[in-house]
Amino acid sequence: MKNNFTVLDLIDLDLKDHNALNLKCLAGRKGLNRIITDPEINRPGLTLSGFFEEFAYHRIQLFGRGEMAYLNMLEENNIMEAVKKMFSYQLSCCVFSQSANPSKQILEIAEESGCSILQTTHTSAEFSARLMRALADIFAPQKTIHGTLVEVFGIGVLLTGGSGVGKSETALELIERGHRLIADDTVVLRSVNGNFLMGSGRNEMLGHHMEIRGLGILNISHLFGVGSIRDKKQIQLLIELETWDREAIYDRIGTGDASKEMLDVNIPLIKMPVKAGRNIPILIEVAAMNERLKKLGYYSAQEFDNNVLKWLESKNARNLYSNNSDIF
Amino acid sequence: MKQETVTIKNRAGIHARPSALIVKTANEYDSEIFLELDDMRINAKSIMGIITLGANYKSIIQIIAEGDDEEAAVTAIVKLFENRFEEE
Numbered sequence: 001m002k003n004n005f006t007v008l009d010l011i012d013l014d015l016k017d018h019n020a021l022n023l024k025c026l027a028g029r030k031g032l033n034r035i036i037t038d039p040e041i042n043r044p045g046l047t048l049s050g051f052f053e054e055f056a057y058h059r060i061q062l063f064g065r066g067e068m069a070y071l072n073m074l075e076e077n078n079i080m081e082a083v084k085k086m087f088s089y090q091l092s093c094c095v096f097s098q099s100a101n102p103s104k105q106i107l108e109i110a111e112e113s114g115c116s117i118l119q120t121t122h123t124s125a126e127f128s129a130r131l132m133r134a135l136a137d138i139f140a141p142q143k144t145i146h147g148t149l150v151e152v153f154g155i156g157v158l159l160t161g162g163s164g165v166g167k168s169e170t171a172l173e174l175i176e177r178g179h180r181l182i183a184d185d186t187v188v189l190r191s192v193n194g195n196f197l198m199g200s201g202r203n204e205m206l207g208h209h210m211e212i213r214g215l216g217i218l219n220i221s222h223l224f225g226v227g228s229i230r231d232k233k234q235i236q237l238l239i240e241l242e243t244w245d246r247e248a249i250y251d252r253i254g255t256g257d258a259s260k261e262m263l264d265v266n267i268p269l270i271k272m273p274v275k276a277g278r279n280i281p282i283l284i285e286v287a288a289m290n291e292r293l294k295k296l297g298y299y300s301a302q303e304f305d306n307n308v309l310k311w312l313e314s315k316n317a318r319n320l321y322s323n324n325s326d327i328f
Numbered sequence: 329m330k331q332e333t334v335t336i337k338n339r340a341g342i343h344a345r346p347s348a349l350i351v352k353t354a355n356e357y358d359s360e361i362f363l364e365l366d367d368m369r370i371n372a373k374s375i376m377g378i379i380t381l382g383a384n385y386k387s388i389i390q391i392i393a394e395g396d397d398e399e400a401a402v403t404a405i406v407k408l409f410e411n412r413f414e415e416e
Contacts, residue, residue: 146371163373185376202368202380211375217344 005138007093007116008032013134014204021130022121023095027107031116036060036092039135041128043067044094048074050082057089060131063096064124075103087113097124140190140198141263149182149199149233150174152288156233158187158199158267159284161241165274168210170241173281180230181220184210189235191263200232207231237291238267239284244275254290254301330398332391338412341384344375346413351375353404359395361405372405 011023011032025032042059048070063071074080087109094110095118096102102117110117120127147160148167152174159167168184175181183201190198201207208220208229221229238260242248250273251258260269270287274280290300336342342350354361354372361372365387370377372391383389389409393401 144368144370146374146377163371185374186370186380203382206376206380209376217375 005036006032007034007036007118010036010093010134011118015130015134019130019133021127021134023118024120026096026102026117026119028093028110028114028116030114031093031110034090034092034116036135038092039132039139041131043124044086045070047086048082050085052085055086055089057086057091060092061094062124062128063094063100063102065098065100068096068100068102071102071106075105080105080109084109087115091115093118095120095127097122097127136193137190137198140192142188142190143263144186144188144202145262146185147187148184149187149235151180151182151230151233152285153179153292155237155288155291156182156199156235157237157239157284157288158235159239159241161274162243164213165241165243166280167241168212170280170284172210172212174284175220175224175228177281177285178228179285180228180233181208181210182230182233183207184220189263191265194264197235197262197265197267198232199235204231235262235267237288238262238269239287240269240271241274241280242271244273244278248273253305255305329392329394330402331393332402332406334389334391334406334409336383336385336387336389336409338415339385340415341387342378342381342413344379346408346415347375347378349408349413350378350405353408354401356404357393357395357397357401359393359398359401361394361401362390362392364390364392 010021011025013021015021038056038059040056040059041062042056043064044061045067047055048067071083074083083106093116097120099119099121101119107117122130145160146163147158148171149156149158150171151157159170161167171181171184182199186202187199188202190200192198210218210220212218250271258269258271259266261267268291272280272283272287293300338346340346350363351373362369363372363378363381365381365383368381369392370381372378381389391402391405395401
């Protein structure tokens with residue numbers, strides 16, 4: 001989870017198209033520093049009616065049409081106690097949907113209490129859905145690791161390994177062969193709903209640059225075109241590059257399903273020894289294609305083993321058949 | 329494990345040149361060296377990693393080293409920060 005995610009960070013979120021929150025701040029700029037601790041929404045209907053038990057004040061308070069109408073009614077009848085009491089709590093922020101404009105009085109109360117009032121163009125339902133999506137992403141358990149994330153034939157491949165083992169060089173050749181770079185060097189992993197891992201770069205401003213020893217810092221999207229980059233990708237295969245060790249035992253058949261747990265998600269793991277004469281990018285391409293085959297239900301190594309077993313079985317049967325003398 | 333806290337003293341923060349300096353220094357040692365800023369921990373032998381830290385003026389950074397020459401490694405890197413990476 002990102003520490004200290006403030007209301008200002010929420011407004012600043014760079015989300016596009018069907019994810020955009022379209023928020024703007026109407027009042028209570030001081031409250032923009034408040035930290036959002038709970039990725040949930042509260043509809044303050046009960047609170048406005050004066051019921052404060054179990055009031056989830058730390059959540060984002062969403063005012064829709066109903067709440068807005070109720071607020072107007074309260075104001076007309078000049079009963080603002082509940083509203084004032086509500087703002088005496090340490091609310092994270094209030095959001096008014098459908099570009100609704102709260103009255104000057106409410107803005108003043110909020111301003112005084114130091115709680116920010118935000119406005120969105122969306123309807124309440126749409127805004128809640130978008131906000132939940134965005135917050136789920138931000139509050140997801142996350143981890144920064146040293147590695148390179150590339151997309152090879154549609155499979156998100158995370159390359160790890162010690163410094164200088166050739167992760168960036170391998171990725172560069174993969175990009176050159178038409179695959180895509182997501183992040184080099186620093187990869188942020190997010191566990192989405194605890195089901196799968198999403199990988200992305202740490203910083204969008206500096207993303208899609210690579211440092212190659214001897215060449216310096218390269219801008220991949222300028223060099224290879226926008227088709228060669230991607231913002232984020234699910235991690236489906238982990239490849240650990242390591243220098244060839246004569247003593248180590250490497251998987252020779254490929255039926256042993258190694259995997260590694262990262263943020264409680266299991267990712268298939270391949271340990272890939274590096275030495276002169278082994279063309280790692282091509283090996284990774286093949287590993288990715290093999291992973292796709294497995295997803296389609298075809299398992300090369302297992303299928304091969306099954307065929308060997310069948311063949312041995314048929315040989316047995318043949319021997320049995322031809323060694324038996326006819327009895328009639 | 330050896331750990332030390334430093335504050336960034338040069339106005340420009342850690343941009344490309346200081347980060348290259350850190351990597352160059354870190355590579356002189358066998359220890360594993362990390363820089364930590366907030367919740368982010370990166371390998372001090374990687375230029376892009378250090379730049380993506382986005383360490384600006386007055387940021388507080390932890391330098392962590394693990395290995396046989398950890399003492400010397402941390403001292404050398406702290407010295408770079410203290411010297412403001414030879415900038416103003």
